[in-house]
Amino acid sequence: MALWARQGSRWCCLLQAARAAGFPRRPRSCSSPAQACRGFAPLALLPSRNDVLPWRLQAYRHVSVGSCAPPDSAKDGSFSSPESNLPSPVKQEQAKAETLPDLNAKILYEDWDDIPPSSALEEISEEEAIQIIAEPLLPLQSSTLRDYVDHSETLAKLVHLGVDLSQVEKRQKAGQLLLTLDFEKDIRKILLFLKDVGVEDNQLGPFLTKNPYILAEDLEALETRVAYLKSKKFGKAEIAQMVSRAPYLLLFSVERLDNRLGFFKNELGLSVKKTKDLVIRLPRLLTGKLEPVKENLQVCQIELGFQHNEIQQIVFKTPKILTTSKKRLRQTFDYLHNIMGIPHHMLTRFPQVFNSKLLRIKERHMFLTFLGRAQYDPAQPSYISLDQLVSLPDEVFCTEIAKASIQDFEKFLKTL
Amino acid sequence: PRGGGAQGRHCRPTPTLVSVTVRGPRFRRLKIGAGHRLDVKASGVFVLGIGHGNKLLTDLYNCHLTKVYTVGGLFGKATDDFSDTGKLVEKTTFDHITREKLERILAVIQGTNHKALLMHSNIDMKTQEAYELAVKGLIRPMGKSPPIITAIRCLQLALPEFQLEIHCLHETQQYLRKIVHEIGLELKSSAVCTQVRRIRDGVFTVDDALLRTQWNLQSIQNAIWDCQLKVKRELEKTLG
Numbered sequence: 001m002a003l004w005a006r007q008g009s010r011w012c013c014l015l016q017a018a019r020a021a022g023f024p025r026r027p028r029s030c031s032s033p034a035q036a037c038r039g040f041a042p043l044a045l046l047p048s049r050n051d052v053l054p055w056r057l058q059a060y061r062h063v064s065v066g067s068c069a070p071p072d073s074a075k076d077g078s079f080s081s082p083e084s085n086l087p088s089p090v091k092q093e094q095a096k097a098e099t100l101p102d103l104n105a106k107i108l109y110e111d112w113d114d115i116p117p118s119s120a121l122e123e124i125s126e127e128e129a130i131q132i133i134a135e136p137l138l139p140l141q142s143s144t145l146r147d148y149v150d151h152s153e154t155l156a157k158l159v160h161l162g163v164d165l166s167q168v169e170k171r172q173k174a175g176q177l178l179l180t181l182d183f184e185k186d187i188r189k190i191l192l193f194l195k196d197v198g199v200e201d202n203q204l205g206p207f208l209t210k211n212p213y214i215l216a217e218d219l220e221a222l223e224t225r226v227a228y229l230k231s232k233k234f235g236k237a238e239i240a241q242m243v244s245r246a247p248y249l250l251l252f253s254v255e256r257l258d259n260r261l262g263f264f265k266n267e268l269g270l271s272v273k274k275t276k277d278l279v280i281r282l283p284r285l286l287t288g289k290l291e292p293v294k295e296n297l298q299v300c301q302i303e304l305g306f307q308h309n310e311i312q313q314i315v316f317k318t319p320k321i322l323t324t325s326k327k328r329l330r331q332t333f334d335y336l337h338n339i340m341g342i343p344h345h346m347l348t349r350f351p352q353v354f355n356s357k358l359l360r361i362k363e364r365h366m367f368l369t370f371l372g373r374a375q376y377d378p379a380q381p382s383y384i385s386l387d388q389l390v391s392l393p394d395e396v397f398c399t400e401i402a403k404a405s406i407q408d409f410e411k412f413l414k415t416l
Numbered sequence: 417p418r419g420g421g422a423q424g425r426h427c428r429p430t431p432t433l434v435s436v437t438v439r440g441p442r443f444r445r446l447k448i449g450a451g452h453r454l455d456v457k458a459s460g461v462f463v464l465g466i467g468h469g470n471k472l473l474t475d476l477y478n479c480h481l482t483k484v485y486t487v488g489g490l491f492g493k494a495t496d497d498f499s500d501t502g503k504l505v506e507k508t509t510f511d512h513i514t515r516e517k518l519e520r521i522l523a524v525i526q527g528t529n530h531k532a533l534l535m536h537s538n539i540d541m542k543t544q545e546a547y548e549l550a551v552k553g554l555i556r557p558m559g560k561s562p563p564i565i566t567a568i569r570c571l572q573l574a575l576p577e578f579q580l581e582i583h584c585l586h587e588t589q590q591y592l593r594k595i596v597h598e599i600g601l602e603l604k605s606s607a608v609c610t611q612v613r614r615i616r617d618g619v620f621t622v623d624d625a626l627l628r629t630q631w632n633l634q635s636i637q638n639a640i641w642d643c644q645l646k647v648k649r650e651l652e653k654t655l656g
Contacts, residue, residue, distance in 0.1 A: 149438050159437055166440030359628065394629065414622050415613075416459060 145169045145178070154183040161191075162205020163212075174212040181215055190215050190222075197226055198240025211247035221253075228254045232261070238280050246283035260286050267297060268315055269308070282319040293322045296329065304333050306344060314351040321354050332358050340365055342376055342386065350386035364389055364397065367412050371402055449473050452483065452617055457499060458589045460485070460614030461625050469640075472647060479654040480558055481618035482566055482583045488611035489596040491576040491603075498593035500610045510605045515573050521602045522568050522580070525595070529565040533585075536561040556585060563587040565595070577610075619646045 139147055145165045149155045155178060159165060169175040181187055191204060194214075199207055208215070214222075229239050243249055252260075264285065265275045279286060285293070300306050300321070306314065314321060321329070332354055336342050340361075347353065353361065368374040368384065375383050384401055398406045436442070449470040451463030465473040491510035495502030536557035539546045549555050557564070567583040582592060593609040600607025615622050624643055626635055 144439075146438055162437075164437040166436070166438060410627055413627055414625065 143169075145175050148179060152179065154178065154181060154187065157183045158187070158208065161208070162202070164205070164209045167209050168212050171212065177216055178212060187215055189219055190217070193219060193222060194243075197243055198236060199244050203244050207244065207247050211251070213251060214247070217251065222250050225250055225252070225254055225257065228257065232276070234276065234280070242280055242283040242286075246287045248287040249283055252287070257286065260290070263290060267294065268312060270312060270316065274316060278316060278319050282323075285319065285322065288323060292326075296322050296324070296326060299326050299329060303330065306348070310344065310348045313348055314354075318351045318355055321351065324354070328358070329354060332361070335361065340374070340376065346376065346386065353386050353390050356390040361390060363413055363416070364402075366416065367402060367404075367409055370412060371404060373402060451476065453588070454614060455589045457501070458612040458614065460612075461617045461620050461622055462614070463617050463620050466636075466640075472651070475651050475655060476618055476647070478558075479618065479650065480556055480585060481650070481654075482556070482585050483587070483614060483618070484616035485582045485584065485589075485592060486571070486611070486613045486615055487580045487582055487592055487596060487609060488613075489578050489580070489599070489607045489609050491578070491600060491605050491607050493608045494597065494600065494606035495608050498590070498597045498609055500608045502608075506606055508606045510576050510603075513573075513575065513603050513605060515570065517603055518570055518573060518578065518599070521599055522570060524602075525565060525599075526568050529568075532562070533557070533564050533566060536564065561586055563591045578607075619643070619650050 138151060142148070145155060145168070149159065149165065155165065158178065165175075165178075168178065194204060194207070195201070226239065229242075230236075234242070249257075261275065261279065264270075264279065265272065268275065268278075270278070297311065300311050300314070301308070333347075335358060336347060336353060337344075365374060373382060373384065375381075376386065377383060378385075388401060389397075392401065394409070395406055398404055398409050402409070447467050447470060449465045451465070451473055454460065454462045463473070463476075465471075490500060491513060492508055493500070493504060494506045494508070495504055497503075534541060534555065536559075537555050538557070538559075539549070539555060541550075546555070556566070563584060563586050565582055565584045565587075567581075569581050571579040571581050573579075580596075582595070584592070589612045592612055596607050596609040620643065624639060626639055
C-alpha cells in the first residue's frame with residue numbers, strides 16, 4: 001500500500017541519518033512484528049521485543065514497530081501478509097501523528113553507539129515512575145472488532161455511518177478487511193459510488209453490514225457492472241432499488257449477471273420485459289443459488305401438477321415461490337388442495353396463499369368450518385376469497401369474514 | 417470513539433446505540449425449562465419456566481399434582497401405535513356399543529386405578545388420618561409410580577366418535593392412547609385415539625395459557641404475574 005511505503009521511507013531516512021554504520025537488512029519472516037524486530041537484534045541498540053518492555057516511554061516502542069515496516073514495503077511492495085501487520089498500521093497512525101516530532105529530536109541528539117539503553121531492571125526515581133504511561137497493548141489477534149474500535153478512525157466512522165460491527169465480525173474475513181482499509185482513501189470512493197447509484201444515506205449502514213466485501217472491490221469493475229445493467233435498459237431508480245435490496249448484486253461479474261438473467265428468461269419462458277420486472281421486484285433471485293429455483297419449478301410442475309402457463313402466472317405474481325423451501329410448498333399445497341378442496345385454477349388466481357404460514361391457514365379454515373362458513377367456490381353464495389383468508393389481520397378476519405368475535409376465535413383455538 | 421465530527425454527520429449516535437452495533441446485543445440467551453412433557457401429536461397446556469422459574473418447576477414436579485386430559489377416540493379401527501395416523505391393523509364393527517357399556521368399563525378402570533393409587537401412596541389405610549385424607553381426596557403417591565388414573569368419565573359419545581376426560585398422574589400421552597385402545601378391546605371392538613389435549617397441568621389451566629399469537633413479552637409477563645400467587649399457595653400447601 002502506498003500509505004505504508006510512504007511511512008516506511010520516512011522511518012528509513014530517520015534511522016539512516018542517526019546511524020553511524022549501516023545495518024544488514026534481513027528478509028523479514030512475516031509472523032509478528034516482535035519476531036521481526038528480533039531480526040534486528042545485532043543493532044542491539046533498539047529494544048528487541050515489544051512485550052518485554054512495556055514500561056518504556058512511548059517513543060521507543062513506536063520506533064521498534066516502525067522499524068519493522070521498512071523492509072516489508074521496501075522488499076516486496078505489496079502487503080503480502082496484512083494479517084500480521086494488523087496492529088502496526090493502527091499503531092503507526094497514532095505514532096505518526098504524536099511521536100514523530102519527539103523522535104526526530106531524540107534520534108538527532110542521542111548517539112546510539114555510545115550509550116546503551118537502560119536495562120529493564122534498573123531502579124528509577126519515584127517521579128519518573130509516575131510519568132511512565134503504560135498503555136495496554138493492542139492485541140495482536142482478536143476475534144472481535146471491539147478491541148480496535150477505539151483506536152481506528154475507519155471503524156469509528158463506519159459505526160457512525162450505521163454499520164453494525166457485531167454482525168460484520170461474524171462474517172469470514174470481513175473484520176480483517178475493515179481493519180486494513182482506510183476511510184479516506186478507499187471507503188470514501190465506494191460510498192460516493194453507491195450514493196451515485198442511488199442508495200439512500202440511511203441505507204448505507206445496513207447495506208455495508210450485509211455486504212462489507214464491496215469495500216474491497218475495484219471501482220471500475222463496479223462501474224462496468226452498473227453500465228451493463230443500464231445497457232439492459234434497467235432504469236436508474238430500478239437499479240437503485242435492486243442494489244439496495246440485494247447488496248451482493250454488484251459483486252457479481254458481468255458474465256455472471258448475464259448468465260443469470262438468461263437463465264431466468266429461459267426457465268420461466270417469460271418475455272424480456274416480464275423477466276426484468278420480476279428481477280426488479282425480487283433482486284434476490286439474481287444473487288441466490290440457481291439449483292433450488294430449478295427444483296422448485298420441477299416441484300410445481302410434477303408434484304403439484306400445475307400447467308406451464310399456470311406456473312408462469314404464479315411466478316409472475318409471487319416470485320417468492322421460487323425461493324421458498326420445497327417441504328413448505330408441498331405441505332401448504334397438500335392442505336389447500338386435498339383438505340380444503342381448492343382446485344388448481346383458484347390457486348393460480350390467488351398464489352399469495354403459498355406465501356403465508358400454514359398454521360394460519362389451518363386455524364382460520366378450521367374456525368370457518370366450525371361456523372359452517374367455509375365456502376371457497378365463487379359460484380356459491382357467501383363466498384370467501386383466498387386472499388382475504390390469509391392476508392387480513394385477525395380482528396378484521398373475525399368481524400368481517402367469520403362474523404364472530406375475536407374472543408370466540410381464541411376460545412376455539414384453545415380447543416384445537 | 418473519536419474522530420466522528422469531521423464529516424459533519426447530522427447527529428452523533430448515542431453511546432448505547434454505538435455499543436450495540438459494536439458489541440452486539442446484550443442478552444443473547446434465555447434459560448427456559450419445560451414442565452411435564454407433551455409429545456408431538458398432543459396439544460394443550462405446556463408449562464415453561466424462565467430463568468429462576470426453573471427452580472419452581474422442580475418444586476411443582478415434586479408436588480405430584482394431577483393433570484387433566486381431553487382424549488378423543490374413534491371406534492372401529494385399530495392401528496399399531498394406537499393413534500389414527502398409524503398403520504391400520506384391523507377393522508371391527510361398533511354398532512353394539514352403548515353409553516352404558518362404556519361407562520361400565522370406565523368404572524372398572526377407575527376402580528383398579530384407585531387401588532393402585534392407595535398402594536403406591538404408602539399410607540396405612542387403617543388409620544383415622546388416612547380416612548380423613550381420603551375423604552378430602554388428598555391421597556396420592558408422593559414419589560415415583562407407574563401411571564395412575566385418578567378419575568375418568570365420558571364427555572360425549574356419538575358413534576363412532578367419543579370423548580373422555582381423564583385425570584391422571586405420572587402418565588405419558590402414549591399411555592393414554594393405549595388406554596383408549598384397551599377400552600376398545602374391552603368393548604369387543606377396537607378404538608384409536610384421535611386427539612390428546614391437556615386442559616390442566618397442576619394449577620395451570622387452559623384459560624391461563626397463551627396462544628401462538630400471544631407469544632410476546634407483555635403477555636408473557638402478565639401471565640407470569642397472574643399465576644404467581646396460585647403457584648406459591650399450592651407449593652406452600654403441599655410441600656409445607
